[in-house]
Amino acid sequence: MTLILSNDDVEKLLTMPDCIEALEAAYEELAEGRGVSRQRSDCITPTTWSEDAIYGLKSMDGVIPRLGVGAIRINSDIIRNPLVGNTRRRVKVPAAPNDRYVGLVLLFSTHNGEPLAMFPDGVLQHIRVGATNGLGVKYMARKNAETVGILGSGWQAETQLTAACAVRDIKSIRCFSPSRENREAFSARMSEVLGIPVTPVDQPEDAIRGVDIAMCGSNSTDPIFFKQWIEPGMHLSSIKKPEIEPAAIKSADKVVVHTHDPGPILVVAKGAKFTEESKGEGWNKRHGIDFDKMPTLPDMIVGRYAGRDDDKQVTCFLNNLGLGYQFAAAGSVIYKRAKEQGVGHELPTDWFTETVHP
Amino acid sequence: MTLILSNDDVEKLLTMPDCIEALEAAYEELAEGRGVSRQRSDCITPTTWSEDAIYGLKSMDGVIPRLGVGAIRINSDIIRNPLVGNTRRRVKVPAAPNDRYVGLVLLFSTHNGEPLAMFPDGVLQHIRVGATNGLGVKYMARKNAETVGILGSGWQAETQLTAACAVRDIKSIRCFSPSRENREAFSARMSEVLGIPVTPVDQPEDAIRGVDIAMCGSNSTDPIFFKQWIEPGMHLSSIKKPEIEPAAIKSADKVVVHTHDPGPILVVAKGAKFTEESKGEGWNKRHGIDFDKMPTLPDMIVGRYAGRDDDKQVTCFLNNLGLGYQFAAAGSVIYKRAKEQGVGHELPTDWFTETVHP
Numbered sequence: 001m002t003l004i005l006s007n008d009d010v011e012k013l014l015t016m017p018d019c020i021e022a023l024e025a026a027y028e029e030l031a032e033g034r035g036v037s038r039q040r041s042d043c044i045t046p047t048t049w050s051e052d053a054i055y056g057l058k059s060m061d062g063v064i065p066r067l068g069v070g071a072i073r074i075n076s077d078i079i080r081n082p083l084v085g086n087t088r089r090r091v092k093v094p095a096a097p098n099d100r101y102v103g104l105v106l107l108f109s110t111h112n113g114e115p116l117a118m119f120p121d122g123v124l125q126h127i128r129v130g131a132t133n134g135l136g137v138k139y140m141a142r143k144n145a146e147t148v149g150i151l152g153s154g155w156q157a158e159t160q161l162t163a164a165c166a167v168r169d170i171k172s173i174r175c176f177s178p179s180r181e182n183r184e185a186f187s188a189r190m191s192e193v194l195g196i197p198v199t200p201v202d203q204p205e206d207a208i209r210g211v212d213i214a215m216c217g218s219n220s221t222d223p224i225f226f227k228q229w230i231e232p233g234m235h236l237s238s239i240k241k242p243e244i245e246p247a248a249i250k251s252a253d254k255v256v257v258h259t260h261d262p263g264p265i266l267v268v269a270k271g272a273k274f275t276e277e278s279k280g281e282g283w284n285k286r287h288g289i290d291f292d293k294m295p296t297l298p299d300m301i302v303g304r305y306a307g308r309d310d311d312k313q314v315t316c317f318l319n320n321l322g323l324g325y326q327f328a329a330a331g332s333v334i335y336k337r338a339k340e341q342g343v344g345h346e347l348p349t350d351w352f353t354e355t356v357h358p
Numbered sequence: 359m360t361l362i363l364s365n366d367d368v369e370k371l372l373t374m375p376d377c378i379e380a381l382e383a384a385y386e387e388l389a390e391g392r393g394v395s396r397q398r399s400d401c402i403t404p405t406t407w408s409e410d411a412i413y414g415l416k417s418m419d420g421v422i423p424r425l426g427v428g429a430i431r432i433n434s435d436i437i438r439n440p441l442v443g444n445t446r447r448r449v450k451v452p453a454a455p456n457d458r459y460v461g462l463v464l465l466f467s468t469h470n471g472e473p474l475a476m477f478p479d480g481v482l483q484h485i486r487v488g489a490t491n492g493l494g495v496k497y498m499a500r501k502n503a504e505t506v507g508i509l510g511s512g513w514q515a516e517t518q519l520t521a522a523c524a525v526r527d528i529k530s531i532r533c534f535s536p537s538r539e540n541r542e543a544f545s546a547r548m549s550e551v552l553g554i555p556v557t558p559v560d561q562p563e564d565a566i567r568g569v570d571i572a573m574c575g576s577n578s579t580d581p582i583f584f585k586q587w588i589e590p591g592m593h594l595s596s597i598k599k600p601e602i603e604p605a606a607i608k609s610a611d612k613v614v615v616h617t618h619d620p621g622p623i624l625v626v627a628k629g630a631k632f633t634e635e636s637k638g639e640g641w642n643k644r645h646g647i648d649f650d651k652m653p654t655l656p657d658m659i660v661g662r663y664a665g666r667d668d669d670k671q672v673t674c675f676l677n678n679l680g681l682g683y684q685f686a687a688a689g690s691v692i693y694k695r696a697k698e699q700g701v702g703h704e705l706p707t708d709w710f711t712e713t714v715h716p
Contacts, residue, residue, distance in 0.1 A: 004705075004709050006709070007712050007713075007714050032628065033627060033628035034403075034404075034627055034628050034629060035403070035627065036401045036402070036403060036625045036626070036627045037625070038399045038401050038417075038623070038625050039399075039623075041396045041397075041399070041419070043394045043395075043396050043419060043420065043421045043428065044394070045392075045393070045394060045421045045423045045428075045468060046392075046423050047423065047468050047469060048423070048426070048468070048469045049469055049470060055421065055423065055428065055468040055471065057419055057421050057428040057430065057466060059396075059417055059419060059430055061399070061401060061415055061417060062401065063401045063403045063413065063415050063627070065403045065404050065405065065406070065413065065627065068406070070401065070403075070413065070415040070434065072415065072417055072430075072432055074430055074464065075716060076428065076466040076467075076471040076472070076473065077471055078470060078471050092715065092716070094713070095469075095470040095471050095472075096470050096471050096472040096473075096707065096711045097470070097472055097707050097708075097711070098707075098708060098711070099713075100707075100708065100711035100712055100713055101471075101711060101712050101713070101714070101715060101716050102466065102471040102472060102473060102710070102711050102712075103712060103716035104464075104473070104710055106432065106462075108415060108434040108460065109434075110403060110405050110406070110413040111405060111406045111407055111453075112407060112436060112453040112454050112455070113413065113434040113435055113436050113453050113454050113459075113460040114434070114453075114454040114455055114460060115434065115454075115460060115462070118710070120710070120711065120712035120714065120716070121712075121716045122712045122713075122714025122715060122716045123714055125714075125716050126714075265396070265397075267394045267395070267396050268394065269391060269392055269393065269394045269421070269423065270390065270391035270392050271392060345709070347362075347705075349454065349455050349456075349458075350455075350456060350458065351362050351364070351703070352460070352462055352476070352478070353454045353455070353456070353458035353459060353460050353478065354365050354458055354459050354460075354461060354478035354479075354480045355365075355452070355457075355458055355459070355480075356365050356459070356478065356480025356481055356483075356484075357450065357459060357480060358433060358450070358459050358461035358478070358479050358480045358483050
């Protein structure tokens with residue numbers, strides 16, 4: 001039988017420690033060349049949804065024989081690019097029936113090729129970002145790190161904190177985000193979830209001052225963490241390039257990047273009003289930072305690079321890009337737990353396989 | 359609702375003329391840059407299935423706003439490379455439960471992104487190859503062509519003949535394939551299917567002599583059609599590069615290739631016993647044939663290249679490579695017909711969409 005799982009199922013099935021452990025094994029395979037990751041591709045065209053929107057069919061995949069799975073993640077997006085202030089923001093529209101988004105993960109067996117499971121990508125998308133930065137903390141933060149400052153109060157901030165708590169014995173957290181209401185609600189909720197005090201503060205500096213681990217978990221496309229906030233022994237963590245000021249990145253003793261994957265292959269149709277919002281190559285060049293020369297998370301996991309040499313060093317982990325490969329790693333855990341716990345809709349595997357030679 | 363269709367459904371829903379018409383519209387869009395086709399990617403790793411096998415997760419996609427669809431085709435293959443004679447043959451193993459292959463097409467709406475349908479790729483895989491060469495016949499064979507010689511007696515040969523009959527008023531066909539039993543059974547069956555005489559012959563030359571259209575539809579990796587068989591006004595058609603002897607290709611007045619797509623991006627894991635069997639770049643160089651300089655089928659469909667100038671010319675169409683884009687084109691027809699006829703299993707679209715922002 002092939003399992004159809006929901007986001008609710010994924011949320012119940014995949015714990016952060018499980019996801020971190022699966023990713024760690026997967027990165028070891030990737031570093032050794034035994035696992036493979038395929039570069040994301042984005043097909044972009046106009047859509048009849050609206051004049052100012054585009055359609056995007058995006059896919060990324062990866063295969064991890066050691067975990068017995070291959071996965072492909074597919075997004076079928078309607079995207080608008082409204083002008084917010086001076087910046088064009090990229091906004092996914094929940095245009096599918098019942099105001100829903102379309103993101104799917106298909107999981108296959110490397111043993112016999114069969115489709116094992118299908119599930120939406122949303123919850124996993126969140127957890128895998130946290131888990132990746134959690135590995136950054138595990139390999140780069142001081143072993144005795146026990147305080148975290150977080151900038152942000154959305155789902156990214158939530159998974160960042162959960163991941164940090166999974167790899168270090170965190171005793172207390174301070175949180176800043178621009179909206180008082182948001183940071184207070186988030187802090188109250190996360191105090192309960194994590195069982196440790198999470199304190200909202202009025203200024204970003206107040207969240208960062210004196211902490212062992214400074215985490216960015218925002219949706220900002222501009223820097224939110226600055227060089228003058230750095231203290232000896234601190235670990236910096238970001239979920240995308242622009243969050244940490246380039247001067248801060250340059251002044252860290254150790255900087256590790258998630259991956260050297262070059263990012264999406266774009267195939268853009270004539271007439272698609274496509275505005276690339278990512279501060280990619282242009283950003284790198286402007287700030288004289290060459291991500292391709294930095295060691296990667298997989299390098300660090302297999303011991304080719306030491307994430308920290310002593311307790312005085314400032315370390316920095318940059319989660320520059322997601323990989324389909326991560327969905328295979330986490331997917332293997334989700335599938336295993338779903339089978340153990342009897343979760344999900346079972347459909348006949350014959351519906352998704354064939355006797356005709358393809 | 360999202361439709362789950364079977365190969366049997368696809369076979370009933372998709373007629374050859376429908377498929378040819380959809381592909382024709384799709385190639386026009388591709389030539390004009392309004393449709394987009396993403397290069398295939400193959401992730402190749404070892405498998406626990408057997409020591410001499412590999413696992414392949416392959417995907418290709420394309421989007422055609424004019425037809426309202428995007429499609430991704432996914433193959434999850436166990437592949438052996440046994441030595442047959444002096445050649446390594448690439449053999450897909452039906453390793454999934456109940457001895458089945460795994461090939462899937464997912465169809466999405468470019469209007470709102472929703473997943474419209476999922477179906478196995480096998481039957482469509484066959485029809486689209488035929489339909490593509492059918493367009494070669496339509497744009498390159500003489501208007502008054504009425505006889506076909508076919509080399510081959512498998513499913514490729516079947517769809518080649520069906521396609522030729524869909525675009526020309528074919529009166530008779532001669533068929534050669536190495537096994538007498540196969541060519542006789544095939545000819546008898548195709549006579550009934552097509553309603554015109556299909557005659558088995560003992561030598562390949564006998565199938566080709568005097569015909570207007572010479573078609574190759576074999577699984578041979580060596581030439582099966584030779585220069586000395588060419589006659590004035592003949593149209594030659596092949597489903598893969600090696601079938602027609604290079605000297606024959608060079609002596610044709612007009613040669614058109616399906617696509618300039620560079621073929622799969624290979625991502626190969628350490629330890630995968632991967633033997634590339636395709637006579638790709640090596641073949642081109644050895645024979646001094648530069649496919650990239652030839653006009654393509656889309657060029658011809660939009661009138662940038664004339665497939666034939668007069669009735670004396672020898673024309674040649676080479677179907678060098680398949681595209682995910684073709685699955686989108688044919689998929690749009692399959693979906694439309696399935697909705698009209700109420701065919702397929704309906705599953706809640708909510709199972710494949712989400713409220714969580716991906």
